[in-house]
Amino acid sequence: MDAGKGTSAEKNHHASLPVCARNGGKASRSRAAAPAQTWCSTKCASASETPKSDDAQEPQHRPWADLPLDILGVVVGRLALVEDRARLRSVCRPWRAAASLHRHPPPPLPMLVMSDFSFASFCAEGTLTGAHRRVPLPERETTSDGSVHCVGSSEGWLVCVERNKGPYFCDLRCFLMNPFSLKIIHLPPPSVCAWHFGAYRRSLPVVNGSGVVNCTINAAQCVMSFCKVVLSTSPDSGSKCIAVAICIVKGSVKLAFWQSGMMTWCVCDGDCITEFIDIVFCQRKLYMLSSSEFTTNLIAFDICEDNKSLMISRVEGSVVDLPVVTDIYYETLSIVVEWRGKLLMVCKCSGDTEFGHMIVKFRVFEADLSTNPVRCTEIKDLDGDCIFISPCNSKSFRSSDYDGVGEDLVYLIDGELRPENSVYNMKDGTVASLAADELDDKFWVPGGGLMNATWFYPPE
Amino acid sequence: MEVDKGKGEAEETRKVAEADRDTVTLKSSDGKLFEVSKEAAARLSTVLAGMIAGGSIDDNGTDLKQIGSEALENVVDYCNKHANSIPSAALISSSISFNTAPFKEPEEWERKFVDRLSHDALFDLVEAANFLGMERLLDVTCHKISEMMKGKSPDQIREVFNIKNDYTKEELEEIRQELAWAFYDD
Numbered sequence: 001m002d003a004g005k006g007t008s009a010e011k012n013h014h015a016s017l018p019v020c021a022r023n024g025g026k027a028s029r030s031r032a033a034a035p036a037q038t039w040c041s042t043k044c045a046s047a048s049e050t051p052k053s054d055d056a057q058e059p060q061h062r063p064w065a066d067l068p069l070d071i072l073g074v075v076v077g078r079l080a081l082v083e084d085r086a087r088l089r090s091v092c093r094p095w096r097a098a099a100s101l102h103r104h105p106p107p108p109l110p111m112l113v114m115s116d117f118s119f120a121s122f123c124a125e126g127t128l129t130g131a132h133r134r135v136p137l138p139e140r141e142t143t144s145d146g147s148v149h150c151v152g153s154s155e156g157w158l159v160c161v162e163r164n165k166g167p168y169f170c171d172l173r174c175f176l177m178n179p180f181s182l183k184i185i186h187l188p189p190p191s192v193c194a195w196h197f198g199a200y201r202r203s204l205p206v207v208n209g210s211g212v213v214n215c216t217i218n219a220a221q222c223v224m225s226f227c228k229v230v231l232s233t234s235p236d237s238g239s240k241c242i243a244v245a246i247c248i249v250k251g252s253v254k255l256a257f258w259q260s261g262m263m264t265w266c267v268c269d270g271d272c273i274t275e276f277i278d279i280v281f282c283q284r285k286l287y288m289l290s291s292s293e294f295t296t297n298l299i300a301f302d303i304c305e306d307n308k309s310l311m312i313s314r315v316e317g318s319v320v321d322l323p324v325v326t327d328i329y330y331e332t333l334s335i336v337v338e339w340r341g342k343l344l345m346v347c348k349c350s351g352d353t354e355f356g357h358m359i360v361k362f363r364v365f366e367a368d369l370s371t372n373p374v375r376c377t378e379i380k381d382l383d384g385d386c387i388f389i390s391p392c393n394s395k396s397f398r399s400s401d402y403d404g405v406g407e408d409l410v411y412l413i414d415g416e417l418r419p420e421n422s423v424y425n426m427k428d429g430t431v432a433s434l435a436a437d438e439l440d441d442k443f444w445v446p447g448g449g450l451m452n453a454t455w456f457y458p459p460e
Numbered sequence: 461m462e463v464d465k466g467k468g469e470a471e472e473t474r475k476v477a478e479a480d481r482d483t484v485t486l487k488s489s490d491g492k493l494f495e496v497s498k499e500a501a502a503r504l505s506t507v508l509a510g511m512i513a514g515g516s517i518d519d520n521g522t523d524l525k526q527i528g529s530e531a532l533e534n535v536v537d538y539c540n541k542h543a544n545s546i547p548s549a550a551l552i553s554s555s556i557s558f559n560t561a562p563f564k565e566p567e568e569w570e571r572k573f574v575d576r577l578s579h580d581a582l583f584d585l586v587e588a589a590n591f592l593g594m595e596r597l598l599d600v601t602c603h604k605i606s607e608m609m610k611g612k613s614p615d616q617i618r619e620v621f622n623i624k625n626d627y628t629k630e631e632l633e634e635i636r637q638e639l640a641w642a643f644y645d646d
Contacts, residue, residue, distance in 0.1 A: 136640035
C-alpha cells in the first residue's frame with residue numbers, strides 16, 4: 001500500500017523537493033523573514049522534529065470548544081470507554097451537543113459488571129482494568145446494606161435482584177434497570193408468601209424425552225433466589241420481552257419464566273431442569289443444555305405469546321451428539337450461545353500442565369437443531385465475529401463493530417478453572433490469559449464464593 | 461516499462477525520479493508556497509485528488525485560503541513522511557491478535573509526528589486534515605486528541621484545552637447522570 005522503500009524512497013523525496021533539498025536548512029531559516037511568496041518545505045525545518053517539552057505551559061489560543069462537529073465525532077469514536085465519553089460530554093455545551101449528534105461512532109466497549117455493580121472496563125488492548133467504580137443505581141432502588149445484586153444483562157439493561165438477608169435464602173425484588181436512562185422496570189417479586197389467586201399447575205411431557213416439566217403460576221408460596229437471568233430482547237426493543245431465570249428454590253434448581261404483562265412468574269421444575277448446564281434464547285425458543293448420567297441433552301421450550309396462560313406450550317428434548325473426543329483432555333461442555341441465529345456450544349478442555357490443572361483449549365460446536373440427535377459440527381472460526389462469555393450472560397457479536405476487539409476470539413470469564421479469564425483464539429487454537437490487573441479479588445465475594453459477573457453492552 | 465540501461469540502484473533512482481517529477485504546489489492563506497508529490501496528495505487527500513482529477517490545480521500555487529502556513533507545512537510534511545514510511549511489522553502482527561479495524565493504531569512515526577505539535581498547531585492541523593479530506597491524518601490527529609482526554613476529569617480536560625465550563629445549573633443537574641459513570645467511586 002505505501003509507496004517506496006527505504007533508501008530509494010528517500011531519494012525520491014529529495015528529487016521531488018529540489019528547492020528544499022538543495023538549500024538545506026537555509027530555506028526554513030529565511031522563511032520567517034520572507035515576504036508573501038516564499039518556498040517552504042518541512043524537510044528543512046529540522047528544529048520542528050524535536051518534541052515540545054512542556055506543553056502544559058504554552059498559551060492556548062485556539063477555540064477547542066468550537067471544534068467542528070465531524071472532528072469531535074471522530075474523537076468520540078476514538079474513546080472506547082463509556083466513562084471517557086461521559087467526561088467528554090461533560091466538558092462544555094458544544095461538545096455535549098456534538099457528541100450526541102455524531103453519526104455512528106463505534107459503540108463503547110463492553111464492560112464487565114460484577115454482582116455488586118462494580119465494573120471493569122475492557123480495554124482495546126484486550127485487558128480488563130478498573131472495578132473501582134460502580135454502575136450508578138437510582139437512589140430509591142438501593143439498599144443500605146448492599147443487598148441489591150446484578151444477575152444478568154441484555155443490551156443496555158441490567159437485571160437486578162434484592163437478596164433477603166434474613167433467615168430465608170430468597171430474593172425480595174427483581175427489576176430491570178437501564179443505567180443510562182435510569183429507567184426501571186419492576187418484575188414480579190421472586191418470593192411471595194401467598195397469592196390470593198388460585199394456583200394453576202400443569203404438567204407437560206418432554207417430547208422425545210423422558211419425564212415431565214411441571215409449570216406453576218400463582219403458587220401458594222414461592223421463595224426463589226435467582227442465579228442468572230436471561231432476556232429474549234431488550235425491554236425497549238418494541239417486541240415482547242421475556243425473562244427466564246435459573247433459580248434456587250429450597251435447594252433445588254428451577255426455571256422461572258416471565259413476559260411483560262404477567263403478574264407472577266411461571267415456575268417450572270422437572271428432572272431435566274435440575275441437571276441444567278446453561279440456558280439461551282435462540283429462534284424465539286429457550287434452549288437449555290442439561291446433562292444426565294449418560295447423555296447430554298438439549299431441551300427446547302416453546303413460549304406462547306398469550307400472557308394469560310402458562311407461558312410454556314411445548315417442551316422437546318433431544319440428545320446432543322458430540323463428536324467423539326480423542327484428546328487426553330477433560331472436556332466440560334459448559335456454555336450455549338446464540339450466533340447469527342444458530343446455536344453454538346462451547347466446550348472447555350482442561351488438562352494437567354506444569355502450572356497445574358488448567359484450561360488448555362476450547363472447542364466450539366455448531367448445533368444442527370433440525371436433527372435428533374442434535375448433530376454437532378466443530379467450527380474453527382466465527383467468520384470474524386467473537387463471543388463474550390461470563391457466568392451471567394454470553395453473547396456473540398461482530399468484532400468489526402468495536403475498536404480493539406479481535407476476530408474469531410472467545411473471551412471467557414470463568415472462575416472454575418485457571419486461567420479464570422481467558423481469551424481463546426479459534427483460528428490458531430491458543431489460549432491466553434485475559435489480563436485483569438488488580439481485579440483478582442473482585443471475582444470473589446467476601447466470605448468465599450464466586451462473584452458472578454456479566455458482560456454489559458453500553459448503548460451509545 | 462522496458463529496461464534499457466543498467467540495473468540496480470541507479471535504475472531504481474532513475475525510475476523513482478521519473479515517476480515523482482509530478483508535484484503540486486499549494487499556497488497557504490498567508491501566501492506561502494509548498495510543494496508536495498502529486499501521487500501522495502492524491503492518495504492521502506480526497507479533496508486534492510478531486511482537484512487534480514478535475515484539473516483545478518494552479519501551477520503557480522493552488523490557493524488553500526482556509527489553511528495557514530504552519531498547518532500546511534505539517535500537511536505537506538505528513539504527506540512526505542507517509543510516502544517514506546514502510547508499514548511496520550508490528551502493525552501487521554497486531555492486526556492478528558487484536559484487530560483494531562476500522563481504525564488502525566498510529567504508527568510510531570505518526571505518533572512522533574503529532575506528539576511534537578503544540579496544542580494550537582494540533583488544532584490547526586486537525587482542521588486542515590478535515591478540510592482536505594485526509595482521512596488517515598484526521599484519524600491520527602483525533603487519536604492524539606482522544607489520548608489527551610483519556611482518564612481525565614472534565615475539569616482536567618477543560619484545563620488542557622483551555623475551555624470554559626459554560627453549563628447552567630439545570631444542565632449540570634442533567635449531566636449528573638452521565639458524570640455518575642465517571643465518578644461513582646467506591
